[in-house]
Amino acid sequence: MFSAKAKSEVLREVVDVISTLVDEAKLNLNKDGLSVKAVDPAHVAMLDLSVGKDAFEEYSADDQEMGVDMDKFKEVLKLAKAGDIISMDYDEEKNRLIMSVGNITRRMALVDTAGMSDPKAPNLNLPVKVTVRAEELRQGIRASESVSDHVALICSPDGFEMTSEGDTDSVNLKLPKDLLESLDCKETVRSLFPLDYFSNMVKAASSAGSITMFLGTDYPVKMEFTISDEKGEVHYLLAPRIESE
Amino acid sequence: MLPDSDLVFQDSKSVRKSSLCILCKGSRKLCGKSRCPLLVKYYHRSKVMPLLDRFNLDGSSPPSVFVGRLGYPKVYVGPMVPPIHGNTEILDLPEKWLNKSIDDIINYRFQLVRGMHRTSVHELENPGRIVDLTRELAMATYSADVEAEFTKKPSGRLVLDDSSQPMGPSAPLKGFDVDNLKIDRRIDRAYSDHDLLAKDAVIELHQQGIPVTKIQRAFSVGAFGVRKRRKMVPTRWSITAVDDITGKELREVVKTFGTIDDYRIYWSSRLDNRWAVLMMPTNWRYELIEAWYPETVWNPAKNSRILLINDWEGYEGRTTYADIGGCYYAARLAVCESLVAERRQASTVILREAHPGYILPVGVWNVRENVRNALRQTYESFDSLRSALFYISKRMAIPVKRWIRNSHLLKDRLYQRRLEDFAAG
Numbered sequence: 001m002f003s004a005k006a007k008s009e010v011l012r013e014v015v016d017v018i019s020t021l022v023d024e025a026k027l028n029l030n031k032d033g034l035s036v037k038a039v040d041p042a043h044v045a046m047l048d049l050s051v052g053k054d055a056f057e058e059y060s061a062d063d064q065e066m067g068v069d070m071d072k073f074k075e076v077l078k079l080a081k082a083g084d085i086i087s088m089d090y091d092e093e094k095n096r097l098i099m100s101v102g103n104i105t106r107r108m109a110l111v112d113t114a115g116m117s118d119p120k121a122p123n124l125n126l127p128v129k130v131t132v133r134a135e136e137l138r139q140g141i142r143a144s145e146s147v148s149d150h151v152a153l154i155c156s157p158d159g160f161e162m163t164s165e166g167d168t169d170s171v172n173l174k175l176p177k178d179l180l181e182s183l184d185c186k187e188t189v190r191s192l193f194p195l196d197y198f199s200n201m202v203k204a205a206s207s208a209g210s211i212t213m214f215l216g217t218d219y220p221v222k223m224e225f226t227i228s229d230e231k232g233e234v235h236y237l238l239a240p241r242i243e244s245e
Numbered sequence: 246m247l248p249d250s251d252l253v254f255q256d257s258k259s260v261r262k263s264s265l266c267i268l269c270k271g272s273r274k275l276c277g278k279s280r281c282p283l284l285v286k287y288y289h290r291s292k293v294m295p296l297l298d299r300f301n302l303d304g305s306s307p308p309s310v311f312v313g314r315l316g317y318p319k320v321y322v323g324p325m326v327p328p329i330h331g332n333t334e335i336l337d338l339p340e341k342w343l344n345k346s347i348d349d350i351i352n353y354r355f356q357l358v359r360g361m362h363r364t365s366v367h368e369l370e371n372p373g374r375i376v377d378l379t380r381e382l383a384m385a386t387y388s389a390d391v392e393a394e395f396t397k398k399p400s401g402r403l404v405l406d407d408s409s410q411p412m413g414p415s416a417p418l419k420g421f422d423v424d425n426l427k428i429d430r431r432i433d434r435a436y437s438d439h440d441l442l443a444k445d446a447v448i449e450l451h452q453q454g455i456p457v458t459k460i461q462r463a464f465s466v467g468a469f470g471v472r473k474r475r476k477m478v479p480t481r482w483s484i485t486a487v488d489d490i491t492g493k494e495l496r497e498v499v500k501t502f503g504t505i506d507d508y509r510i511y512w513s514s515r516l517d518n519r520w521a522v523l524m525m526p527t528n529w530r531y532e533l534i535e536a537w538y539p540e541t542v543w544n545p546a547k548n549s550r551i552l553l554i555n556d557w558e559g560y561e562g563r564t565t566y567a568d569i570g571g572c573y574y575a576a577r578l579a580v581c582e583s584l585v586a587e588r589r590q591a592s593t594v595i596l597r598e599a600h601p602g603y604i605l606p607v608g609v610w611n612v613r614e615n616v617r618n619a620l621r622q623t624y625e626s627f628d629s630l631r632s633a634l635f636y637i638s639k640r641m642a643i644p645v646k647r648w649i650r651n652s653h654l655l656k657d658r659l660y661q662r663r664l665e666d667f668a669a670g
Binding site: 023039041042043044045046119120122124149167194219220237239240241242243244 | 256258259527528559560561653657660661662663664665666667668
């Protein structure tokens with residue numbers, strides 16, 4: 001059983017986060033809320049999202065899984081304005097999700113979840129933790145996009161840096177310690193990441209004030225931020241590029 | 246092997262900015278001139294054949310038709326007819342041209358006279374006899390006898406183009422007649438189905454094993470699609486449309502299969518072009534990299550460096566038209582066909598070296614047939630990308646480092662780590 005009502009912007013954020021990595025996802029539902037774990041087809045990035053039931057206007061669910069096509073979900077969201085309430089009900093008999101916006105009802109066939117296993121996150125020991133204002137990162141990404149297709153994240157006890165090296169040009173975002181929300185760093189670390197993934201992840205954090213990153217050297221980055229008025233949590237993991245000849 | 250130096254090579258990114266010719270390939274008038282100066286050079290070299298000094302022509306059409314693109318949507322359409330009788334199929338069936346020389350191909354094409362009749366691409370309900378017959382001819386199974394009458398004598402110059410096969414002389418059409426015409430049953434079925442989408446018609450016919458050239462020919466005369474939306478499609482656009490539609494469909498099938506287990510290199514070499522097809526054991530991805538030597542068609546001699554240009558797609562495909570143009574889609578179709586036949590998935594990087602002996606553009610069939618040919622051969626198998634690249638370094642003239650620098654997929658495979666690389670420990 002699943003029945004819920006939510007503001008359209010809450011659902012939109014959830015869908016934006018999921019569709020950075022996958023087109024179809026398995027939603028895990030239980031009485032406390034919903035969660036999604038997914039890995040992208042290239043196995044470069046992973047996401048772990050959970051939204052508590054208090055992010056919804058109304059929410060009740062038993063333990064169950066639901067396979068959803070994100071494009072269909074987006075079609076329904078396009079019908080709604082900010083503030084509109086979208087209601088969702090699971091039709092067990094026909095295995096469909098019934099969504100209503102205003103006077104429109106969409107009955108949505110669900111995707112088979114048999115092939116979708118929950119990915120296991122690797123156990124990582126990331127020595128550095130830094131929290132940056134999301135707006136600063138967005139600005140840095142905007143500056144890098146025309147220069148290169150990858151970006152280096154560097155952290156030292158003095159601050160955080162993001163640099164992008166192209167063939168001829170380079171971009172550098174430098175945030176000294178006092179401009180950071182928090183910094184826990186004893187040694188300098190540096191890892192290189194694909195800009196398209198990193199950029200999509202940061203853009204998915206559209207309503208988060210700040211983003212926390214866990215970093216190492218030539219190691220994946222773990223990103224954490226909140227969505228849905230801090231009632232939801234997103235963890236991303238992104239594998240690095242290592243440019244050795 | 247060549248030295249890996251910027252004096253010798255120009256990389257993809259700066260090629261895009263500075264070399265208009267390789268992006269335009271004679272089709273987009275990027276240099277602002279009314280005719281492509283490179284092609285004009287070749288036009289002057291080609292001699293007009295005096296065999297067509299007459300107002301009518303009697304011969305067997307391969308079958309072949311032409312739909313022009315200049316003046317779209319008001320374009321020239323009409324049959325293509327040689328001054329000879331019999332089975333002339335080879336004149337317009339690039340699927341059989343793999344082992345032909347450039348001279349053979351020019352010779353085939355130069356025999357075909359294009360009849361030209363101006364019409365709107367939308368005019369399909371009551372288009373008149375010329376368009377009706379052209380359409381029937383485009384759907385024919387075998388060579389059909391054509392008697393054409395012109396208002397002027399055919400004037401000959403060779404028309405070269407990167408997408409379509411070279412074209413011979415042309416003349417304005419007064420009228421024509423067709424004899425011994427047998428329409429292909431399978432194409433006719435798609436033609437008679439007024440609710441079948443053009444896309445689905447193309448896919449079905451390709452699944453039935455009809456050569457791409459034949460599907461494209463019927464596609465160009467507006468034989469497919471929902472009745473009210475049918476229209477004619479210029480020959481060169483229809484070639485890429487059919488390559489793209491069939492390739493996209495097969496790509497989704499490929500994605501349902503498991504990946505190959507090894508790194509593979511397939512090989513083909515024709516018309517002074519060298520082709521290496523590298524397959525890697527990951528999810529679907531695809532890239533084509535072309536290297537144009539100085540004095541090949543799209544790299545005029547004043548630029549004495551080898552130009553490299555690449556286009557690629559990830560698992561989801563691409564949303565913009567490839568800069569490389571029709572070749573990208575023709576090669577992708579060949580890759581998908583092979584993977585579907587094997588019921589496997591892979592990511593594929595095609596490396597093409599166009600050496601100076603490649604003096605004339607012959608059409609995208611060259612790309613499609615060479616990649617198909619490569620994939621029919623037995624491949625060399627490797628257990629790592631590095632050993633596969635080492636093998637490439639021995640058979641291609643361009644240093645591997647230079648290929649890597651211009652390849653999105655190779656860089657990604659070599660440098661981008663996967664999450665499972667960090668799973669242990």
